[in-house]
Amino acid sequence: MKLSQMVMPELFIPPEWDREFAQIAVDSRDVQPGDVFIARRGLKSHGEEHIAAAIEQGAVAVLAEGELGFRCEQSPHFPAVPVFFSSDIAACLTVWLHRRYASVADMKLVAVTGTNGKSSVTQYMAQLAGFCAVPCGVLGTLGNGVWPDLQTSRNTTADLSVILRNLQSMQERGVNTAALEVSSHGLTQQRVAGLNFCVAVLTNLTQDHLDYHGSMADYFAAKRQLFVGHDIQAALINIDDDYGRRLAADTAINTDVMTYGASDQASVRYSAVKMQARGMQAWLDTPWGSGLLVLPLIGEFNLANATAAIAALALQGFDFVQLLQAAQKLEPVAGRMELYVKDNAPLAVVDFAHTPDALLNVLQALKPWNKKITAVFGCGGDRDRSKRPLMAQVAAAHADIVWLTDDNPRSEDPQQIFADALNTENTSDFYCEHDRSRAIAQALDMTAADGIVVIAGKGHENYQEVQGVKLPYSDAAVLSQLGYRKAGQLLSGDEHAE
Ligand SMILES: CC(=O)N[C@H]1[C@@H](OP(=O)(O)OP(=O)(O)OC[C@H]2O[C@@H](n3ccc(=O)[nH]c3=O)[C@H](O)[C@@H]2O)O[C@H](CO)[C@@H](O)[C@@H]1O[C@H](C)C(=O)N[C@@H](C)C(=O)N[C@H](CCC(=O)O)C(=O)O
Numbered sequence: 001m002k003l004s005q006m007v008m009p010e011l012f013i014p015p016e017w018d019r020e021f022a023q024i025a026v027d028s029r030d031v032q033p034g035d036v037f038i039a040r041r042g043l044k045s046h047g048e049e050h051i052a053a054a055i056e057q058g059a060v061a062v063l064a065e066g067e068l069g070f071r072c073e074q075s076p077h078f079p080a081v082p083v084f085f086s087s088d089i090a091a092c093l094t095v096w097l098h099r100r101y102a103s104v105a106d107m108k109l110v111a112v113t114g115t116n117g118k119s120s121v122t123q124y125m126a127q128l129a130g131f132c133a134v135p136c137g138v139l140g141t142l143g144n145g146v147w148p149d150l151q152t153s154r155n156t157t158a159d160l161s162v163i164l165r166n167l168q169s170m171q172e173r174g175v176n177t178a179a180l181e182v183s184s185h186g187l188t189q190q191r192v193a194g195l196n197f198c199v200a201v202l203t204n205l206t207q208d209h210l211d212y213h214g215s216m217a218d219y220f221a222a223k224r225q226l227f228v229g230h231d232i233q234a235a236l237i238n239i240d241d242d243y244g245r246r247l248a249a250d251t252a253i254n255t256d257v258m259t260y261g262a263s264d265q266a267s268v269r270y271s272a273v274k275m276q277a278r279g280m281q282a283w284l285d286t287p288w289g290s291g292l293l294v295l296p297l298i299g300e301f302n303l304a305n306a307t308a309a310i311a312a313l314a315l316q317g318f319d320f321v322q323l324l325q326a327a328q329k330l331e332p333v334a335g336r337m338e339l340y341v342k343d344n345a346p347l348a349v350v351d352f353a354h355t356p357d358a359l360l361n362v363l364q365a366l367k368p369w370n371k372k373i374t375a376v377f378g379c380g381g382d383r384d385r386s387k388r389p390l391m392a393q394v395a396a397a398h399a400d401i402v403w404l405t406d407d408n409p410r411s412e413d414p415q416q417i418f419a420d421a422l423n424t425e426n427t428s429d430f431y432c433e434h435d436r437s438r439a440i441a442q443a444l445d446m447t448a449a450d451g452i453v454v455i456a457g458k459g460h461e462n463y464q465e466v467q468g469v470k471l472p473y474s475d476a477a478v479l480s481q482l483g484y485r486k487a488g489q490l491l492s493g494d495e496h497a498e
């Protein structure tokens, strides 16, 4: 496509500066030879500072947010690179992106929002679709791509330019269905603006991100935007959740609302839940039929997640019976309820729980195992400070031993993060150790061989972010160094009784 075809009539491109381009990149680090770089004003800096880097990487043109004007830059790859300035760039960008990637409008997209469970629901959807012989794209925290081949992503919800580029590339490979994680930051920052969703899912809303949203009311308002400010064909809402019930009753939602959960009121309802150490089962009543759902997953929250994934696909016409059969083969999501074992040593569970509600769910999920539980957890720096004592309260109430440690202190003083977490009752017997590897080793050491050590917060992450630097680190690698091996979700033998 030529530059003028994308930006005119909103921005005039003189014919002598018009040119073909490949993709659109809003971040210089993503620029490939032949791309257009968009230099826009951000929350921390201005993309203008990165124009030189973008040109160095092969940008053929730059559209920059600023007073109307034009300048020409030297390039190692082209005779000259035009830089067009306009104060309307931010306002026009969504239209321009949809013009460039117009074919994406034909795809079947599912948006999943909520505090916890987005990665799980999107990945379960992709797995289930795959078992039904329909390849499915996934865009989220664990990466972007066609399941299971995902490329690392910078954000849970990428910038609209990145989302559209990925979706079009999936489409070119014959993939027409994709599940997107939609974060509240993504909604507020218009990262999914203009996309049409055949289903929009709300998993739950509990405390997180108040550093960014200020209050739960604002956080909820951001999530609600997916359902009232976007083009959706069906809403699928968890009504076991307080905010879910509020949303389901919202008359501003201009489409069919389907509900799910254990509630008697839910249109997709699970009941007769039987939890086992090796998985769970429940009876599922839905508009597409009823049947036994057998899941090789741990934790009732995963029953809710799998139910949402099944309903999101059934709403698109997938066969319900086939989905139930496929659900028996679901695999846990990387870094979520991953079990690690070692002879004569406690079971270790690695999970991405980094909110009070997620930590509560994980600890409660392990209660039926009737073992002593040690919790190792930390709280992220440059994130919601007020969730720290709440996480500590959950750990104090639901674990027998607690180790407080670091989890991406980012630009903050780790000691201050500890002080925030400990600023609540019942934390005086917490063990505190900033070095996460050492905290894990000591927690395992002091837990009886028939106990469980839950290592929460980092899940799949392969780094510890300290003062802007991502140092290589992974909970799984620490466990491996300590002689642990991954058990898979289904423990064999009687190591851990039901
Ligand atoms: C605070 C925040 O949300 N920032 C997001 C925002 O960046 P920004 O526009 O403020 O960017 P900036 O840092 O001021 O830089 C200005 C411009 O220069 C560009 N740039 C920047 C550096 C560089 O080397 N080259 C370059 O071109 C940036 O892409 C940007 O266009 O827009 C960018 C593009 O969409 C996001 O990548 C970026 O996410 C940052 C990295 C981030 O950490 N965000 C977190 C808080 C976030 O969004 N989290 C949610 C998950 C929440 C959940 O768990 O539910 C998410 O969806 O990821």
Ligand SMILES: Nc1ncnc2c1ncn2[C@@H]1O[C@H](COP(=O)(O)OP(=O)(O)OP(=O)(O)O)[C@@H](O)[C@H]1O
Binding pocket: 114, 115, 116, 117, 118, 119, 120, 121, 141, 156, 181, 183, 203, 204, 301, 302, 304, 305, 335, 336, 337, 351, 352, 353, 354, 357, 358, 359, 361, 362, 459
């Ligand atoms: N439906 C759920 N309800 C409550 N907690 C959940 C649910 N699903 C998962 N969790 C917990 O939350 C953690 C994160 O799950 P998941 O990665 O699916 O959420 P997410 O919404 O994608 O998170 P993020 O946006 O921060 O990446 C899990 O490791 C688990 O502890």
Ligand SMILES: N[C@H](CCC[C@H](N)C(=O)O)C(=O)O
Binding pocket: 156, 354, 379, 380, 381, 383, 407, 408, 457, 458, 461
């Ligand atoms: N998407 C979440 C991930 C948090 C993961 C946890 N390890 C932390 O650093 O707090 C966030 O950026 O808030």
